[in-house]
Amino acid sequence: MLLYLNHSFHYELENLCRVFYPEEAIRVVRIGSASGKPRGRLRAAAFPVAVTRVDGVRLTAELVTGRKRLKLARQLPEDTGRAAQELALAQSLFVLLRRATGIAPPWGLLTGVRPAKLMRKLRREDGPEEAERYFRESLWVSDEKTALAARVAQAEEPVLALTRPESFSLYVSIPFCPSRCSYCSFVSHTVERPSAKRLIPAYVERLCGELRVTAEIAQSLGLRMESVYIGGGTPTTLAPEQMHTLCACLRDSFDWSHCGEFTVEAGRPDTITDEILAVMREHGANRISINPQSLNDAVLERVGRRHTASRIFSCFARAREFQFNSINMDLIAGLPGDTPESFRASLEGIIALRPENITVHTLAFKRSAELMRRPGAREGAEAIRAMLETAGELLLAAGYSPYYMYRQSRSLGNLENIGWTLPGGHCRYNIDMMEESHTVLACGAGAVTKLKAPGSSHLERVFHFKYPYEYLDRFDELLRRKERITAFYREHT
Numbered sequence: 001m002l003l004y005l006n007h008s009f010h011y012e013l014e015n016l017c018r019v020f021y022p023e024e025a026i027r028v029v030r031i032g033s034a035s036g037k038p039r040g041r042l043r044a045a046a047f048p049v050a051v052t053r054v055d056g057v058r059l060t061a062e063l064v065t066g067r068k069r070l071k072l073a074r075q076l077p078e079d080t081g082r083a084a085q086e087l088a089l090a091q092s093l094f095v096l097l098r099r100a101t102g103i104a105p106p107w108g109l110l111t112g113v114r115p116a117k118l119m120r121k122l123r124r125e126d127g128p129e130e131a132e133r134y135f136r137e138s139l140w141v142s143d144e145k146t147a148l149a150a151r152v153a154q155a156e157e158p159v160l161a162l163t164r165p166e167s168f169s170l171y172v173s174i175p176f177c178p179s180r181c182s183y184c185s186f187v188s189h190t191v192e193r194p195s196a197k198r199l200i201p202a203y204v205e206r207l208c209g210e211l212r213v214t215a216e217i218a219q220s221l222g223l224r225m226e227s228v229y230i231g232g233g234t235p236t237t238l239a240p241e242q243m244h245t246l247c248a249c250l251r252d253s254f255d256w257s258h259c260g261e262f263t264v265e266a267g268r269p270d271t272i273t274d275e276i277l278a279v280m281r282e283h284g285a286n287r288i289s290i291n292p293q294s295l296n297d298a299v300l301e302r303v304g305r306r307h308t309a310s311r312i313f314s315c316f317a318r319a320r321e322f323q324f325n326s327i328n329m330d331l332i333a334g335l336p337g338d339t340p341e342s343f344r345a346s347l348e349g350i351i352a353l354r355p356e357n358i359t360v361h362t363l364a365f366k367r368s369a370e371l372m373r374r375p376g377a378r379e380g381a382e383a384i385r386a387m388l389e390t391a392g393e394l395l396l397a398a399g400y401s402p403y404y405m406y407r408q409s410r411s412l413g414n415l416e417n418i419g420w421t422l423p424g425g426h427c428r429y430n431i432d433m434m435e436e437s438h439t440v441l442a443c444g445a446g447a448v449t450k451l452k453a454p455g456s457s458h459l460e461r462v463f464h465f466k467y468p469y470e471y472l473d474r475f476d477e478l479l480r481r482k483e484r485i486t487a488f489y490r491e492h493t
Helices: 010-020 082-101 115-126 128-137 143-160 200-220 240-253 274-282 297-302 309-321 340-353 381-397 428-435 468-473 475-481 483-492
Strands: 002-005 027-030 049-055 058-065 068-075 167-174 224-232 261-267 287-290 327-333 357-362 401-407 416-421 439-443 448-452 459-463
Touching: 002 010, 010 049, 010 082, 049 082, 058 082, 068 082, 115 128, 115 143, 115 401, 115 428, 128 143, 143 401, 143 416, 143 428, 167 200, 167 240, 167 428, 200 240, 200 439, 200 468, 200 475, 200 483, 224 428, 240 274, 261 274, 261 428, 274 309, 287 309, 309 327, 309 340, 327 340, 327 381, 340 357, 340 381, 357 381, 381 416, 401 428, 448 483, 459 483, 468 475, 475 483
Parallel strands: 002 027, 002 049, 167 224, 167 439, 224 261, 261 287, 287 327, 327 357
Antiparallel strands: 049 058, 058 068, 357 416, 401 416, 439 448, 448 459
């Protein structure tokens, strides 16, 4: 798809086009450049072409798809600001895209990752009723999704109220997996490859070095650690002795006096053993994820998960025996071969276990995922919506409530991922990270430190090297990047 424009609002408009054409590569072309002459090409284009213009306060949107050529122009008041111009132009393009495709996205114009964060901001500034009215009448979000955003925003409030200016969460990245699932786009290395497996001992050693440096920085700045999250990849790909080394380093390096939550993504049931469970409990991990994604063995095999449903049940039972009293389990709506009926059966099977958290994801098609290259892998948007509606009905009836939410680009049906919790079972890290309420200090390959200025909404990111071999080879450079943490806090306090 080509998106021609003569303004600076390309980010929102590009994402809006992707809502309606998730499988199209979208190329943005500035009108006036050598290639930016749309007029003579529109009728002959074999792919969708959109043209958006801002001429003073006159806005024009044009869309050509096959034989359809649609156009909408609006004249705004002379004193219209940039934000209102961007919204009006997005509304015009949205109307044309909806006419051309027949699709009515339930999230309307919203393309952002954090709808609950926006809802919370509007509730705080304008009150709950006006916030919901803006969602429905200006952003054209459906009644159902508006209510969902409001409910999540409300559920987050008690947790976000705990944050102090000196609060931070710690994220630790383990970018290794036992094998690669076909839908995965994360930068992770499978230990099926001997070259990747050989990196792990050196990686753990360097990671512990980075953790010690990070702890010293946090202590020097008077920061207090509220939660710890070891993610990946699949952290339980580590051997038990490697997990012991990592957790012992965490315990010895940081001040844990204010930390009430220590999560490890066990993730893949094929990596969960009694030995790894024992190590995590020994070092005080009090929350883990056991992620089935589906309880349909045929679906699991199709997406490259090397475990069966029976393995999921046995892992869950063993985790309970090891006194893990806060467990999350993930399901993905839209996996190849899954149907609304089989998804419902998976959900009912998970609910029967009564994990404290159930996270329901919508499958997203990322360019680097192997599944993107398979023809016919995508379920229809209506099937995905049916799955999420079933999830909402069953989980609410079972006593779960939505407590955090986020959205991804290229998700099927432009839908959302929701974390559900039993009363009192929420994950604080998930809320603080998604709502960007305080600093997240991150360690390891592919991690991103997100610095939050105390008393303001200002954010700054410090990026790590993506790949483990880069992390190892350029470790000294990485440590120099961490000096930015101290400088940031000195500038903003």
